[in-house]
Amino acid sequence: MQQAERARLVDYLGSVPVTAWEQPSLCPEYRVRDVVGHLISGAKNTPPKFLLGMLKARFDFDAAMRAAAARESTGTPGDLISRLRTVAAAKARPGPAMLGEVIVHSEDIRRAVGDGPGQYPTDHLLVVADAYRSVGMGLGSKKRIAGLRLQATDTDWATGDGPLVSGPLLALVLAMTGRCVAHADLAGPGVAELAGRS
Structure with missing residues (x-):
């Protein structure tokens, strides 16, 4: 599933204008290129690399992720797409969280550049929703x-x-991760409460 979603993202990124790679994504403090760098670094990560990154960041998880993303976000958009394509074909790391990473960060990019939501297989979204x-x-x-x-x-x-908070499963997954952009696609008396927690 992860490999399929990474490949889908690689295909999509080829249509993103070069100028859009520098604009902010929906992921705080990350430009579009930084989100792609984050996905590349996540795919290349190993337990020893993760621990070393955490040590360098003094166990500040967000700082470690930003540093890893910065290392992988250099180069042209074509360079980044090529690197993501290479890791997309690599063996996927176990666990639904990594699948969720690819789907949610794909939406961070798509929606930031003004494109509509992506189309994801329901079984992929179900795995992520159940985990999240x-x-x-x-x-x-x-x-x-x-x-x-x-x-x-x-x-x-x-x-x-x-x-109740109801809506498309993709919107629910995004809302679970604190993406406020999803709230417009949701309905029910619980939406205001959920929005206050994002």
Whole structure:
């Protein structure tokens, strides 16, 4: 699944204008090129590399991620696409979190440059949604959706109890990660509460 989503992103990036690579993405403090660099570094990461990066950043996770992204975000857009294409074919790292990384960051890019949402297989989104509903540290989605009922309107998926937040599964996944852009696609009495937690 990760390889398919990385390949889909590589194909899409070829259509992104060169000037758009320097503009801010939806991911705070990251330009479009930095998001691509982050995905490249994530695909190349190993436990020893991760630990070394954390040591250099004095165990500041965000600082370690920014430094890794900065190292991989140099060069022309063509260079970045080529590097992402190379790692896209590599063996995927285990776990649904990495699949979520590719999908969510694809949306960080697509929506920042003014393109509509991407089209993702429902089974990919279901894997990510099921994982994100219980992720605490780092992503914070578990706390963000606590006490709310999230229900997809385009497939059979729901989680939680409380005021309803409904919408397309992609919008729910993005909302779980704190992407406020997704709130416009959501409905229900729980949306305001969710928005206040983003």
